[in-house]
Amino acid sequence: LKAKLAELKSKVYLTPEEGIEKKNIQKLKLAKKDRMAALISDYRKSHA
Numbered sequence: 001l002k003a004k005l006a007e008l009k010s011k012v013y014l015t016p017e018e019g020i021e022k023k024n025i026q027k028l029k030l031a032k033k034d035r036m037a038a039l040i041s042d043y044r045k046s047h048a
Contacts, residue, residue, distance in 0.1 A: 001025050 008014060008022040 001029060005029070 005022065005025045008018055008025070011018070014022060
């Protein structure tokens with residue numbers, strides 16, 4: 001995901017399909033980041 005997103009960000013202009021793909025990748029990355037934060041929070045609560 002990281003490499004594909006970097007490739008899309010490096011382009012000056014994106015086709016509509018590439019724009020959609022970029023948004024979808026960004027959403028996936030954000031969802032993974034949120035999931036990691038939730039797991040860390042749950043772990044800290046259970047081991048406090």
